[in-house]
Amino acid sequence: MIVSAPAHTGKKGETGMKRWGKISVLFALCAALWLAGSAFVAPFRYRGGTVDGLELKGLTPAAAERVLRERYVRELQGKKLFVEAAGDEYEFTYPEIGYSSDLAEVLKAARDKKGDYIVSRRFFLLREEETLGGICENYARRAVSARVRFTGDYDKPFEYTEGSGAHFIDFEQLQKDVRRSLETNFSAVVAKTVYAPEACRRADLEKERAKLSSFTTCFSPDKTARVHNIALAAEKINGCILADGEEFSFNGRVGARTESNGFLSAPIILEGDFVEGVGGGVCQASTTVYNAALLAGMEITEQHPHSLRVGYVEPSFDAMVSGKTCDLKFRNTSGKDIYIVCKTTGNSISVGFYGLDNGVKYVRKSVVKEEILPPEQEVVAGDEDKVLRAEKKGLVSEGYLIAYRDGKPVSTRKIRRDKYTAVRGKVQKSEKIVA
Structure with a gap:
């Protein structure tokens, strides 16, 4: 009597045809997912509009930001701020002068809606307090009171040493004037000097x-x-x-x-x-x-x-x-x-x-x-x-x-x-x- 072998039911028992069929399905699924992912991560490009006159169409936000920032730096390199203080002149240029802007917000708004946008920029002096404070410190002089010595000489009983008044720069006013110049047309700033007489002048001593x-x-x-x-x-x-x-x-x-x-x-x-x-x-x-x-x-x-x-x-x-x-x-x-x-x-x-x-x-x-x-x-x-x-x-x-x-x-x-x-x-x- 002849007996037939039983069929195999596990993975090892699968036939070659079935195995290749499953691989094909898996490959097709991965290809579909890759195509879908590629479409999802593709960089955004503007479809139109302008920012500070720059045509955005076809540019990515990163490219638009780079072009605009390079333009702003070139413009800033052509600007100078002059500060005159007590006869001395100080000149400030980029990168001593920096700026801040709402460029990021504008570029984001341009993604949502086409239009013509203007970026708001604010110029400022880097290390402002330290820089302007140094100018003030260079000029500041404390008052020196006049002095007198009683000589006891009948014909010239007193010898006087002249005093000198205090002079200094009004720091707060200088700070306001510099900020105003940078916010407008970079006009020259003349520091306001303040003079204060000495506590005791020669005229007071002589009186x-x-x-x-x-x-x-x-x-x-x-x-x-x-x-x-x-x-x-x-x-x-x-x-x-x-x-x-x-x-x-x-x-x-x-x-x-x-x-x-x-x-x-x-x-x-x-x-x-x-x-x-x-x-x-x-x-x-x-x-x-x-x-x-x-x-x-x-x-x-x-x-x-x-x-x-x-x-x-x-x-x-x-x-x-x-x-x-x-x-x-x-x-x-x-x-x-x-x-x-x-x-x-x-x-x-x-x-x-x-x-x-x-x-x-x-x-x-x-x-x-x-x-x-x-x-x-x-x-x-x-x-x-x-x-x-x-x-x-x-x-x-x-x-x-x-x-x-x-x-x-x-x-x-x-x-x-x-x-x-x-x-x-x-x-x-x-x-x-x-x-």
């Missing part, structure tokens, strides 16, 4: 150091010790700076009239007579200071007249000082510092006051109210006839201070009334004097 007064008295150059004492007192006073509200003391400034303090013996007035004493002549220095202080408007707080008239100043304008009981004092009420200078020559002493000028000028006036006759002269015996002491009339006097403003008197003030003792004459006779 507070105006010459308020000067006064000079003369003496005989032959009296060497007296001249020495006057010059020494002047030297000690010279260069004094009296602060506002401060009181000046002649004795405090000059010091004791002693040999250890440099003073010599010279005639002084003591109890109505001229005698030798250390420091003789210093009263002429105090008198000169006193009159300069009056003319400068100082407030006199202490002064004393001599018991006898002196020949170097008018009555009621002398100022006697002694180391024990009498001083010359005055207070600075000007509101600013007062500077005092003194100098002596071979036959004179001069004192000057400097400070804030309030516009008032002063004039002194001495008025003799009464003369006092000297008593009968004293006669003494001697080898020859000669005058031992000249007689001198005494007097009663008053001192006035007249204030002027703009050349017109505004007040007259009596500042003192004094009585100077008459000097009894003394003569020597050669004949015998009968009692």
Whole structure:
């Protein structure tokens, strides 16, 4: 009996015809998918329209963007921005000048709808704050105040050093002007410079150091010790700076009239007579200071007249000082510092006051109210006839201070009334004097 083999039912049992049939179907399916995919990823091309005059038809968005951006750069390379700052000129070109635009949005809109589109561009300076800030920094100068040095030299008491004001560029205004130029027609920009005066100008310093007064008295150059004492007192006073509200003391400034303090013996007035004493002549220095202080408007707080008239100043304008009981004092009420200078020559002493000028000028006036006759002269015996002491009339006097403003008197003030003792004459006779 003959038995047939059973048919194979798995993949291995498939016939060659069936296998190739399935491969053919799979190949056809892949080809269809490839053709469909190729159609899907093909680049978009514009069908028409323009952007900034560029015909878009047939261009891809990427190509249109590249062409337009190249055009914008060429245009920008032909532009220049000039900035003038304090005489210096700065030039900016591409790539220092950049731009931003809505090109991407316009190209997207042109895909959706044909039309003629204009791209909005905004030009700007790269690193704007740093660049403009550098220009401002190059020009900026801080203010330097004027300065003054008190030399104590009578003829040139002050040395001035000029100051300089601050100058700088208004950064915010420069930034606005640059942006406006780039947004319009690239017109040149002139930076706005700002000037500020120095905190203290020379004119301000000079105003507070105006010459308020000067006064000079003369003496005989032959009296060497007296001249020495006057010059020494002047030297000690010279260069004094009296602060506002401060009181000046002649004795405090000059010091004791002693040999250890440099003073010599010279005639002084003591109890109505001229005698030798250390420091003789210093009263002429105090008198000169006193009159300069009056003319400068100082407030006199202490002064004393001599018991006898002196020949170097008018009555009621002398100022006697002694180391024990009498001083010359005055207070600075000007509101600013007062500077005092003194100098002596071979036959004179001069004192000057400097400070804030309030516009008032002063004039002194001495008025003799009464003369006092000297008593009968004293006669003494001697080898020859000669005058031992000249007689001198005494007097009663008053001192006035007249204030002027703009050349017109505004007040007259009596500042003192004094009585100077008459000097009894003394003569020597050669004949015998009968009692």
